[in-house]
Amino acid sequence: MTTLKDTGAPPGTAENSAPLPRPAATPMARALNQALRDAMSADASVHVLGEDVGALGGVFRVTDGLAAEFGEDRCTDTPLAEAGILGTAVGMAMYGLRPVVEMQFDAFAYPAFEQVVSHVAKMRNRTRGALPLPLVVRMPYGGGIGGVEHHSDSSEAYYMATPGLHVVTPATVADAYGLLRAAIASDDPVVFLEPKRLYWSKDAWDPEEPDAVPPIGRAVVRRPGRDATLLTYGPSLPVCMAAAEEAVRADGWDLEVVDLRSLVPFDDETVCASVRRTGRAVVVHESSGFGGPGAEIAARVTERCFHHLAAPVLRVTGFDVPYPPPLLEHHHLPGAERVLDAVARLQWEQG
């Protein structure tokens, strides 16, 4: 709809009382929905399946309208059995379809763990390339939405530790669309982690002309800075951006913020370039710290940038506890304050 962009009349005139022609503010869930719709339109082999993805449009409405538009064979409500869903999708992919599976919450993907580890991650390798599995497993993840037990897990560490998968997570509306399209187009299986608490966050974004985004495997500097690097992704990106603004104001620190976007493959180049430049780094994520994503990130950055570092790479993460109940989750989730506390510990006196 280019009409929205240019009515031909000058802005502010009676003929054009609409606001300045700019993309509307679009929530992330809407962009994900558009990505599925566009992928299904573009390629008849793309099939969506999962619990409640049909008439209901998914509990987060990410598949809203797809069954109506493409029919129930293309967007299919399945029985309630996650290993069955993913295993069926594996069989569909073996036959040449491109299934996109929705897991209702990432904690409810655990019953499918064997399928993920023993088949999804290994089928291409097992068959020496003869049987690639171009499938996407979408999983809402993370907390901050007041969800009761099992509704706020962050399980990316499990998938990162499983060779053969790509693990991707958007933090912006443009990335939600662009990375999901890229995931569906990928000939490798992709675990696509959707930050639940950003589903209704909005960016200016035009569904008719979605911005091109860097491919899977690239990290992006969301805020350039000179003093230290915050390495983060998904739901913690806004936290880090806020922390960076606060850091300038309160302490005069100019923090660089890197959005990893793709945990596997990992963009060593962008990440290490930033850390070498700033000489200090903090990894921030919601997932528990011990054995979590930040462990790998801190370890590999240190391996590659050791003599550039003025201080150890620190981690600000969820604690090493089961995700707490809603009324306590604010204690658990890394906020800007905890990020800045870590930045303050980066041994500035020796810098």
Add this chain to the structure above:
Amino acid sequence: MTTLKDTGAPPGTAENSAPLPRPAATPMARALNQALRDAMSADASVHVLGEDVGALGGVFRVTDGLAAEFGEDRCTDTPLAEAGILGTAVGMAMYGLRPVVEMQFDAFAYPAFEQVVSHVAKMRNRTRGALPLPLVVRMPYGGGIGGVEHHSDSSEAYYMATPGLHVVTPATVADAYGLLRAAIASDDPVVFLEPKRLYWSKDAWDPEEPDAVPPIGRAVVRRPGRDATLLTYGPSLPVCMAAAEEAVRADGWDLEVVDLRSLVPFDDETVCASVRRTGRAVVVHESSGFGGPGAEIAARVTERCFHHLAAPVLRVTGFDVPYPPPLLEHHHLPGAERVLDAVARLQWEQG
């Protein structure tokens, strides 16, 4: 049987032509068996269950003879369903028993992953201590035994990343016995990882008077050294010991070898004391590197010992690939050569 230890006659006399009274060389599998037997004798609430643990004695014979000795209610062959096995064990523990579950191979524990993550790890916390789960999940893990697909996984990273579990793995015969007894005695759930390729490795060990071993949560220095620390566990301990011997011989490096024994809880004290002393460290394990156990170990050692380090903590691990077929596994498994190559990269010129 103290008779073996002291016949009263001087060694070498006719009355005592048996070899010097010393504990016989015992394979690790035998010590594990003894630990189960002794725990079952000591505590009637200890129950063993799993696939083929009865008449067969387990595919590795670790439960050999238990069904005959304690009856099929104490050592029970279950239907072939891992979530069912572990879930049943959870229910037994809820009633006050102390179940010891055998998973036939760690890769066949994946179907039980949801039970592990959503219940085993969380039940105590969920019930504010009212419903502890004193259960042990024994899992043979690791490669090097020529096993075909799915028989050589190293899945400790998944359990390490799951708060609420203890994760323990012996590397010596004495620890196999002592740590398993401790695991069964623990009021917390323990994932007990048994290094398959050490099942038939032998140490001098007396089943009648098993050595006391340090508790769960303590690491042990297996070889003191001054120049660098090798941090390892389970199947890689012998590799590191061999590397250390070779290092003295070939390069004159005196390497300290730390056997972690308990991945959760982690013994920061012992590990950091060693690394601060030597100033250099290499983590060695079979598990894939990316997102693997070594990531956490390297990250936390660096956080705590940064200014003592002359070089980044390096990792020598399995590659980031599905475990290879038997004829190729020697390429994958970290051997002494790769360990020494990493040691050589610890920036000695600057030390």
Add this chain to the structure above:
Amino acid sequence: MPGIEQSGTARDAAAPAAWRPGAAGPLRDPAPLLPDTAPVRVIGTPAAAGADPETARLLHRSLVRGRRFNEQATALARQGRLAVYPSSTGQEACQAVAAAVLRPGDWLFPTYRDTLAVHLRGVPAAQALALLRGGEHGGWDPRRWRTAPLCTPLATHLPHAVGLAHAARLRGDDVVALALVGDGGTSEGDFHEALTFAGVLRAPVVFLVQNNQFAISVPLARQNAAPSIAHKAVGYGVAGRLVDGNDVLAAHQVVGDAVARARGGAGPVLVEAVTYRIDPHTNADDPRRYRSDAERTAWRAHDPVGLAEDHLRAAGLLDEETAAAAAGAAERTAAEQRAAFPDTPPPGSPEDLFTHVYARPTAQLREQAAAARAGAAAAPREVPA
């Protein structure tokens, strides 16, 4: 422990006769394991005449209380005084029966939808609804109430029920476990594995499926293609029973018989209770997207509370006193709920995150708890050389 011995024996005769080469013996007769061709009903049938008046009155009172409990909890969720409420409106008969058929020493294994059954079993509303308030994951001491925590991951509690029942029998205790599950939950692998174990161990466990026709938006016909969920039982050597789950007398009889059968050592039972979820899946759900008002209206006419009243009235048991007592109990329940969940929840302490992860917090958790108290990063400080 006949079940255990049975399997012990079975090892020697490695396979039943029918499987032996050349053997002509028949299979175990499946007929006793198969459900009737229509759900068992009592109310409005000749069988109603035989119903015990006292039981009918008690069950009716539970239904009235239960309906009010659901309404009040839904209101609390709307007001934000509960984080969420998955209502069992329409399913009160199943909830009441689950509580009624158990002895104090038996165990109940509920799902997220079964707070009412938990409350009717005796657990105070403040505890029964604590998880749904959002302040904690549990709410009550499971051993004190012999009631497992609410289970959210579908069907994962079913093997727990089997294991607990098995353990109790090994100990020689007279304990039956009753596990609740939804129609959707029966598709999960854990359902299958639990039923398999129950059958082989002959554990004293009863599985009560509340078939409320939907798993969120997915109707039963999309969930499985079986003639009925109760037909699944035969595949495990378990008895399958089918009952009208809105007919509280029928449900009480069938589930009660099942519990008695399990208690008597005759093995597990799978009961399918046919019912309907009148309310949305939770207060956050929009059922207009997936079902018609007409369907809901039709089921409203087969309401468990209404049916019970029909019965009491027909039997001449619904006098004013009975009605007033039921209404009074219901209002006391609602008042208890309101009192338990005031507008402002008490502030939780960050300590709570760390205290019960392990028997004793690890050194790392003690460090993290200190950081949480200070609102600080948990990042450790390097110990100086």
Add this chain to the structure above:
Amino acid sequence: MPGIEQSGTARDAAAPAAWRPGAAGPLRDPAPLLPDTAPVRVIGTPAAAGADPETARLLHRSLVRGRRFNEQATALARQGRLAVYPSSTGQEACQAVAAAVLRPGDWLFPTYRDTLAVHLRGVPAAQALALLRGGEHGGWDPRRWRTAPLCTPLATHLPHAVGLAHAARLRGDDVVALALVGDGGTSEGDFHEALTFAGVLRAPVVFLVQNNQFAISVPLARQNAAPSIAHKAVGYGVAGRLVDGNDVLAAHQVVGDAVARARGGAGPVLVEAVTYRIDPHTNADDPRRYRSDAERTAWRAHDPVGLAEDHLRAAGLLDEETAAAAAGAAERTAAEQRAAFPDTPPPGSPEDLFTHVYARPTAQLREQAAAARAGAAAAPREVPA
């Protein structure tokens, strides 16, 4: 695509008539889904007279080849020329039938024990046994042979078969998927979920359970308590069939009918073939620990090869030429196996570890491949400032 449309329709009529309040309609009749009370047999029964002579000859030849294949592979394992061999000796009739009933366009989903079926389907021995040799995880191009890789994690391939059959039908292709599974494997959750999906999707898939009485050491009576494994089918709205799996004519008929039924759109079938594993679980197993020689001897008398010979002899079809042709084919197979697995396996290249993990190796894997070539630590070097 009748199945899909059926479920689409079902959404509108949200629940079958029997479930509606007040509805009196009967359930779907379970009888057609239930197996006979004894395994179907042909050889030695009047039905044998109707068997097609050519089919009987071909199946017999496959059995003789199959027996030899198992013996040779076991010998290769003993010699260390295979890493391991899970023999299907005693189960050759099931193996032969699985290969025989499929058209080239159909798909076979084998387990680790089904290399013989894979080979009889046409896959050269060198490829069929490659995984068990230990040089690779696969062996053949699954799309070329329409045969999935051998599956080791039990029952996990069953949903794959459902998904593939479903996909083929969505594409309008005439494809049936035949999935093999053991008696033990039917206890896994994935079995349940696959059957559930198959029933709801009405996918053209046949599940063939080779009930060989044991899951390693665990006898069937410890595995489940059902009257038969075939009785599980009714719980999924799937047809259950029970057949003597050592009677190659009976198995051919029952499995062939099942495939025809699935192909015709009448829905999935679960066939239980009753058989016996004569050899140890694998060459590394010690069956004396869990079963008696007497039992094995009894089953030896009901051997599939022997039974087929009985039939051919009785039907006057076992002339010298037939016997010689079968023996000759068997020896050619064994020779192919020996040639495929010489004493010294070709050295594998470390490259092999990295090439097929992803469509294109990541930067990290390229780095690691280089390290592996050099026998070096994969530890990265820091790029100087």
